Amino acid sequence: MTDNTNTPGTFKASGVDIRGLHKSYGDNEVLRGIDLEVKPGEVVCLIGPSGSGKSTLLRCVNLLEQPNAGTIHVGGFDATDLDVNLDKMRQKVGMVFQQFNLFPHLTVMQNCTVAQTKVLKRPAAKARAVASTNLGRVGLGDFGDRFPDQLSGGQQQRVAIARALSMDPTLMLFDEPTSALDPETVGEVLAIMRSLAKAGMTMLVVTHEMSFAKEVADRVIFMDGGVVVEQGPAKDVIGNPQQPRTQDFLKRVLDPTHVEIAE
Amino acid sequence: MAMTTRQRARLSKLIQIVVFFGVILAVVLQVDWKVLSEQFFAFDKLGPIFPDLLTIGLKNTVYYTAISFAFGLTLGLLLALMKMATFAPYRWFATGFIEFFRGIPAILVLITFGYGVPTAFPGTSWPQPVIVMVSLGLVSAAYIAETLRAGLQAVPKGQIEAARSLGMPAWRAMVTIVIPQAFKIVLPPLTNEIILLTKDSSLAFILGATAAQYEMTKFGRDGIASLGAGITPLIVAGALYLVITIPLSLIARKFESRSARTKR
Numbered sequence: 001m002t003d004n005t006n007t008p009g010t011f012k013a014s015g016v017d018i019r020g021l022h023k024s025y026g027d028n029e030v031l032r033g034i035d036l037e038v039k040p041g042e043v044v045c046l047i048g049p050s051g052s053g054k055s056t057l058l059r060c061v062n063l064l065e066q067p068n069a070g071t072i073h074v075g076g077f078d079a080t081d082l083d084v085n086l087d088k089m090r091q092k093v094g095m096v097f098q099q100f101n102l103f104p105h106l107t108v109m110q111n112c113t114v115a116q117t118k119v120l121k122r123p124a125a126k127a128r129a130v131a132s133t134n135l136g137r138v139g140l141g142d143f144g145d146r147f148p149d150q151l152s153g154g155q156q157q158r159v160a161i162a163r164a165l166s167m168d169p170t171l172m173l174f175d176e177p178t179s180a181l182d183p184e185t186v187g188e189v190l191a192i193m194r195s196l197a198k199a200g201m202t203m204l205v206v207t208h209e210m211s212f213a214k215e216v217a218d219r220v221i222f223m224d225g226g227v228v229v230e231q232g233p234a235k236d237v238i239g240n241p242q243q244p245r246t247q248d249f250l251k252r253v254l255d256p257t258h259v260e261i262a263e
Numbered sequence: 264m265a266m267t268t269r270q271r272a273r274l275s276k277l278i279q280i281v282v283f284f285g286v287i288l289a290v291v292l293q294v295d296w297k298v299l300s301e302q303f304f305a306f307d308k309l310g311p312i313f314p315d316l317l318t319i320g321l322k323n324t325v326y327y328t329a330i331s332f333a334f335g336l337t338l339g340l341l342l343a344l345m346k347m348a349t350f351a352p353y354r355w356f357a358t359g360f361i362e363f364f365r366g367i368p369a370i371l372v373l374i375t376f377g378y379g380v381p382t383a384f385p386g387t388s389w390p391q392p393v394i395v396m397v398s399l400g401l402v403s404a405a406y407i408a409e410t411l412r413a414g415l416q417a418v419p420k421g422q423i424e425a426a427r428s429l430g431m432p433a434w435r436a437m438v439t440i441v442i443p444q445a446f447k448i449v450l451p452p453l454t455n456e457i458i459l460l461t462k463d464s465s466l467a468f469i470l471g472a473t474a475a476q477y478e479m480t481k482f483g484r485d486g487i488a489s490l491g492a493g494i495t496p497l498i499v500a501g502a503l504y505l506v507i508t509i510p511l512s513l514i515a516r517k518f519e520s521r522s523a524r525t526k527r
């Protein structure tokens with residue numbers, strides 16, 4: 001194991017600092033001035049109703065979406081600076097998608113090595129060693145030769161996490177990583193994320209899993225209508241929300257059978 | 264009249280059999296077999312056409328097709344990328360090119376190059392194979408461009424986002440992630456394009472050519488005039504086209520079923 005490879009329990013960390021972020025699609029202003037900070041090593045969960053702009057915010061962090069105004073600092077990078085090398089920045093930011101987005105024409109092992117060899121220019125043997133370590137970490141050490149379509153949804157998402165980890169990111173972004181999963185495989189993915197959090201990974205997680213947020217998050221942020229409505233320690237925001245919109249949202253999420261249909 | 268489902272099925276099958284074989288029988292009885300065999304199947308008189316039909320004609324058909332396809336594929340890829348470019352004039356040019364060459368008959372392109380180029384630029388004369396390959400290449404590029412663009416765009420956007428998120432530059436994501444997946448999607452339509460080109464190479468017969476430049480259809484047409492075997496030479500040439508195209512279409516079908524299986 002060499003020095004620049006993450007080993008369980010030791011992650012290099014970088015934070016995120018977002019100021020005054022605005023994002024519109026045409027006339028639809030999706031983000032209306034977001035200020036958000038994630039400190040190195042911190043785990044922040046982002047909750048909020050559908051369409052509130054959570055995915056858009058997350059995608060702005062590694063510039064998959066181009067913000068209209070505001071600044072984003074990730075690690076040492078000023079992401080909104082037009083002269084910044086975005087490819088260099090993205091190498092340090094792992095992203096896990098709701099739909100996994102594994103490369104279907106590559107094996108599990110190749111999924112985890114392709115960016116290491118092509119982008120980081122690691123020798124193949126070293127890339128495979130790093131990938132094996134991370135596949136082992138997500139409990140799929142024996143699955144390297146399979147293709148993604150030979151895996152369950154939960155296994156695919158674990159590969160996606162291993163793929164991101166293989167780049168030695170200092171920050172991980174998760175966009176509803178368990179929303180596309182069968183209920184019985186949600187737990188295995190959450191378990192991996194829990195262990196990452198415990199190992200000190202800096203994480204920004206969009207999720208509807210309130211019990212996970214309550215247990216793992218250092219801080220919970222509730223978003224609605226493109227603004228941050230309420231934030232604080234998980235036990236406060238989820239256990240004892242102060243804002244009516246937060247209370248309303250949590251009531252619906254925690255007890256979905258008692259939704260009142262508005263006129 | 265009440266019938267059970269089984270009786271109705273039997274009756275329906277019976278009617279289909281009677282109609283099918285009835286029509287065939289009627290045609291067979293109407294045909295003048297003696298004249299037909301003299302005009303269509305006078306294989307015994309074909310001696311002089313061999314082996315040139317194979318060693319020159321078949322060879323040239325395959326050769327013209329292969330070069331046209333290579334040219335069309337290269338130009339088609341360029342046009343497909345232009346059509347997806349952010350710089351609008353590239354898109355306009357690609358769209359204009361594609362609509363133009365898809366909209367006019369290939370034979371007009373051939374004639375234009377065959378007679379137009381020497382007229383427009385006195386003193387220049389392209390050899391017949393070059394005219395054939397350039398013309399068919401231009402026409403097939405238009406079709407191939409649309410096929411490739413559709414294939415590239417059929418790869419889900421999430422694939423590019425995942426690749427970019429891993430730090431891959433746009434060109435790397437294209438080369439390593441998108442194109443290999445698009446390739447599987449476009450193999451069947453590209454194989455069909457080769458089949459179409461194989462047949463279109465027969466249009467070369469309208470251009471003047473030296474004996475060494477003849478392809479199969481030209482041999483067939485000359486044979487009609489010289490051999491006294493009716494259109495038998497064309498029948499044989501047609502059979503040789505099938506020898507090329509049927510295996511290709513079997514390959515295309517195999518690609519189709521394979522990519523259907525690997526897709527979730």
Ligand SMILES: Nc1ncnc2c1ncn2[C@@H]1O[C@H](COP(=O)(O)OP(=O)(O)OP(=O)(O)O)[C@@H](O)[C@H]1O
Nearest residue numbers: 025028030048049050051052053054055056057176
């Ligand atoms: N590419 C796009 N083009 C136009 N509008 C978009 C685009 N992406 C998102 N939107 C709009 O932006 C708004 C916020 O979308 P976003 O996906 O960020 O919400 P979300 O909070 O992640 O919701 P969900 O919980 O359903 O995932 C929505 O109204 C959506 O329709």
Ligand SMILES: [Mg+2]
Nearest residue numbers: 054055056176
């Ligand atoms: Mg979302």
